[in-house]
Amino acid sequence: MxxxxxxxxxxxxxxxxxxxxxxxxxxxxxxxxxxxxxxxxxxxxxxxxxxxxxxxxxxxxxxxxxxxxxxxxxxxxxxxxxxxxxxxxxxxxxxxxxxxxxxxxxxxxxxxxxxxxxxxxxxxxxxxxxxxxxxxxxxxxxxxxxxxxxxxxxxxxKLLADVGLVGFPNVGKSTLLSVVTRAQPKIANYHFTTLSPNLGVVYAGEGRSFVLADIPGIIEGASEGAGLGHDFLRHIDRCRLLIHVVDVSGSEGRDPVEDLDTINAELSRYNADLEKRPQIIAANKSDILDDPEKLERLRRRAAELGCPLFPISAAAHQGVDQLMNKVSEMLSILPPIAVYEPEYVPKPPVIDYSQPLDVQRLDDGTWVVDGPWLQRLMSSVNLNDYESRMYFDKTLRESGLYQRLEEMGIQDGDTVSLYDFEFEYQR
CATH class of the missing domain: 2.70.210.12 (GTP1/OBG domain)
Structure with missing residues (x-):
């Protein structure tokens, strides 16, 4: 593709x-x-x-x-x-x-x-x-x-979008994105229309704008990797606010409340923090709603979850402005997008002491030491850092280098030269 x-x-x-x-x-x-x-x-x-x-x-x-x-x-x-x-x-x-x-x-x-x-x-x-x-x-x-x-x-x-559109495939997320932004996502009437997240910028008034992402349709079992699974659930991690788009018309024989609960369960299983992420429910396709009770049931369920609900029709551009204004209002008080703290700690090099070091004594009393594992060690330590220097000294001692130098006749005050580092030897 x-x-x-x-x-x-x-x-x-x-x-x-x-x-x-x-x-x-x-x-x-x-x-x-x-x-x-x-x-x-x-x-x-x-x-x-x-x-x-x-x-x-x-x-x-x-x-x-x-x-x-x-x-x-x-x-x-x-x-x-x-x-x-x-x-x-x-x-x-x-x-x-x-x-x-x-x-x-x-x-x-x-x-x-x-x-x-x-x-x-x-x-x-x-x-x-x-x-x-x-x-x-x-x-x-x-x-x-x-x-x-x-x-x-x-x-x-991971997309850096302020707001993510979530919901089942074919509920109107791509249409909504195209209406409120200048993005031009591919729109068609079949499942998994969106195979890649689409981004658009929403201008909600003077000095107010935010990035909106159309996350590909999620299906039941996505948190276990079914369908597009983790590949796209990961993009919701960074969104400060979610717009949960639900097909309230039930045009495909689906139940709006069941759809809402199913997607929320998948989000929670993937990342428990997503369960607490602020969410607005967009009851889409309300212009072709044949049974008002479906909307009322969805409204009651939204109230139980503490989520505001907006009946809209993305295709007919109905209720969309009110929805975006609410999004802008909520973003103004929500904390910024999370930044992940580094957790990687460089591992010390594996030292194979069986590899012999080359030790030479020069005429002026300088001891020059060379060898493959010492080269790796020197490239990994920061000799300006106290802890790194202590680790360096400990490694040389455990390797038997100091003992070997003493057996070869090194004296206090002699200079030991290790690549681009020299020090005076002290017992």
Missing amino acids: ANSFIDKARITVKAGNGGNGVISFHREKYVAAGGPDGGDGGRGGSVILQVDDNLSTLMDFRYKRKYAAPSGMDGQGARKSGRDGQDLVIKVPRGTLVRDAESGEIMQDMSGGEPFVLCRGGRGGWGNAHFATPTRQVPRFAKGGLPGESHDVVLEL
Whole structure:
């Protein structure tokens, strides 16, 4: 289907690796002992998500599933740092939830306008010029860049509409939307007419407007996944107010009160909070009502539920203005659309201590440590954060690195060099 609605997509994203530092020594005529001048590697590009209000679906992610930012360039001589990798900006519709694919936890709710750094680029490695000290004048080593972060994530789009139209298929939701907005939904006399949510803006007077969404028709069993099920029930989560459209005429042999209770039960089963969501009942097709008792029964049931009821005819444009005015009035006192708080906590890297570390002692007493698991650890910790630094120290101790250094003869005050981090060893 050409205009099918894509509201869920799984993608793999990877930030760029940091560039490698370089070993280089200054060579110039008439300049003796020019010294080390190897530059640092550039930072890898990060992967950044940005809201784009021109997008309304996740269709683009159906065709492209892998995204990678470029890596940083290696350093050069003459203390020239490598160029940073360019950040990769991925545009998503407003209201997109970003979930960790493995745990399902929310990493970010892209409802605001702030960009979100999904994967950070790896730090560039230090060139040998970085390691020059008064006692280490000829460092013949440099550091490789650290790897960029990578994630498998699920993007889930939830419409950011103020008001949602709910009800059984073919009760007149699409017609009502087309009457009160400039939206042009496909309208026909068969079930599941709406296969994708349609949005429209309702202007209810000077300075008053709201977004109205026609949620596809819900059937009994939708909360268990029957019919279109969860695919479209998810879009009701964000609506501050629901307009429950009921065919009061019973033109298809249905009972209006039963229809009302059935849809409300499905909403409640899907999300208990929806049971408390403010609701207005629109008794549609009242112009072809053959039995006034049907409307009276529906009115009594609406009163029991504490919901205002408006008899309307969307097709004949009857009662629609009064309904929209009531919607505008209720929205003015309702709280704003919910924003989902992140619940994702990055997991520490899995450390395989069986992988040996390469430990070298330089002539100036510096101990240079290198290895795959140490590289992963360094790329995941924030050494400016106290707790992260304590975790880092604990991991090094548990790995047996400190014990090995002591067995190799390290002394208090010796320098330990780990990629782009150095510290004085103290027992």
